[in-house]
Amino acid sequence: MQRASRRRVMGIIGGIVLALLVASCDDDDNLGYAPEDCHRVKPDTGYLLVKCTISTAHPHVPITLYRGSMELGTVVLRDTLDATETDYEMPVVGSSYTVVARYHVPPDTVLVIDAARLEVESHEYEDATCYYVKTQEIDVRLRD
C-alpha cells in the first residue's frame, strides 16, 4: 500500500472513530443569545472557492462556471486563473454550480470537473435566528 493511500485509510478510520465519539455526546440545544455578527436576514449570495493547479506547466488555467450540470447548465462566467485559490460571489439558487477547468497535458487535454451547491443555513438563538451561507469548495486541481 502506498504511503499516501495508507494515510488516507488511517485518516478515514480515525474520522469514523471521532465521529462516533462526537455523536455519542449529548447535544446542547441552548445556544444562548445571538452573536454580534448575526445575519438576521437570509443572504442572497454565497462564495464558491475554486481550487486549481498552478505550476510552471500550467501557469494559467481556463475555467468555465456553469449553473447546473456541465451538459444542461447555463454558462455563468469564463475566466483564466493564475492563483491556486479564487473565490466567486454567486447567488444562492436551487441548483448546484459546476466548474470545468482545462489543462493541457501533452498529448492529452484533461477537463477537471467538480460541483457544489450554495445553501442558506440557520441557527436558532434565544433572541434571534441567524442565517449564513457556508463557503463551498470546488476542487478542480489536476491529479497525477
Add this chain to the structure above:
Amino acid sequence: MSRVPLRAVIALLGALLFLAAIPARAQEQEIYLPNRPIGPLRQAIYAEATANAEDVLIGGSLAALVAARPGLSVGASFAMRPYRRWVREPVGPHLLLQLHERRYAFALEVSDQYPVHPNLALYSKIGLGYVFADYEGTRRDPDEGWYVSADAGFALTMVTGDRHIWSLRIAHRYADLRSDNRGWMHVAVGMTF
C-alpha cells in the same frame, strides 16, 4: 443480462430481503460454542469496512440467523465510499475527463461460521449485490451493475451475558465493485443477539 435471469435474480433478492428485513420471523437458533450452549439467538448487526490500497467503503449489515444450521445467517448490507474519489475517463482522442465519483453498494448475503475454538471461528460469506455511483457536475453515467462477492476469513468471538456474542470478523473479499481492484480486506465488528 437477459430478461429471464434478471427476473430470477430480482425474485431471489426479494426473498432474501424479506428474510433479512423481518428477523423476528426466523426461528430462534441455538448457538453452541464448543461445550457451551449460550441460548437462542435470532439476529446480528455489524459495522463494516471494506478496503484495499486504492479504495474504501464503510457501512453496515443486518442478518437473521437460520434455524436449520448453527452459524448460518442471511442478511442485507449497505456500504458507501466516505469520500469523493478522483477518476479519469477517456471521452475522445487525447481528451480525458477527471471526475469526482461517489459510490454505494447494496447486497444480500448468506454467511456461515464454523467454531474451531471457544473464541475463534472460520467464516465465509457469499453475496449478490448492486453497486451504484454518481459523478459531481455532470450527467455522465459511471460504471454500475450487479456483482457477486465471496468472503473467507475468521471471526474472533466473545460472549457477554447470556444472549450476546460480540464478533470481530476479518476476511479477504472478492467483489467487482467497479473499482481498480477486485480484492478487498473486509473487517466487521458486531453483535449477535
